């Protein structure tokens with residue numbers, strides 16, 4: 702019997718490339734190419750329902766087993782953690798976490814406790830803990846580049862893709878914190894219960910990735 706699997710896909714930047722990957726291996730993604738306001742869509746030619754969710758919620762739904770699989774950025778995985786299998790680097794959504802400062806400023810050249818703003822406080826904490834450095838971390842919800850411009854903090858840890866946002870705001874990256882790309886994650890119980898079907902979908906993703914090369 703073929704169960705319908707459920708996959709949570711991160712809305713926004715990762716959705717288009719997820720659709721591209723699935724379509725490359727013959728999955729009809731018509732319903733999620735142009736999803737409108739509807740959040741759950743059945744794929745017409747493969748036993749898969751796609752749930753469109755915010756990045757951290759993708760992990761929540763997969764961890765709780767209400768979705769069998771998920772597509773989410775490594776940034777969110779590093780920040781939120783959780784218990785699931787991370788089975789594939791999907792290669793798209795490539796960017797990096799970087800430590801950035803106002804151009805020319807000397808972040809490491811002082812003994813006072815530095816302040817760092819980030820939408821990713823856990824990633825930031827782990828980065829400085831590894832260095833044995835005590836920093837004050839301030840959580841910001843978006844447009845993190847504002848924090849040093851307003852002199853709230855000495856630096857930011859944020860996602861950098863092209864570097865255009867940093868440059869436009871007179872900031873510069875001084876260190877890479879971690880590389881980021883989209884990952885396929887699987888609920889641990891689903892992996893056992895629906896092994897055959899999940900492996901079929903993983904194999905399709907692998908084929909899709911090879912086709913792109």
Ligand SMILES: Nc1ncnc2c1ncn2[C@@H]1O[C@H](COP(=O)(O)OP(=O)(O)OP(=O)(O)O)[C@@H](O)[C@H]1O
Pocket residue numbers: 711712713714715756773774775776777794795796860861862863881882883
């Ligand atoms: N330039 C980039 N900026 C932000 N995320 C990026 C970038 N490039 C790739 N990504 C990946 O895309 C994922 C989704 O990003 P997106 O900007 O769509 O949502 P978000 O900024 O996390 O949430 P929000 O809906 O609040 O904007 C990120 O978690 C990350 O893995």
Ligand SMILES: O=P(O)(O)OC[C@H]1O[C@H](OP(=O)(O)OP(=O)(O)O)[C@H](O)[C@@H]1O
Pocket residue numbers: 842843844845846859860861862863864865866867
């Ligand atoms: O290096 P770049 O190519 O310029 O991309 C990086 C920018 O994109 C992201 O912001 P996003 O557009 O998601 O908005 P946000 O800051 O409100 O999250 C990220 O937080 C940076 O600000």
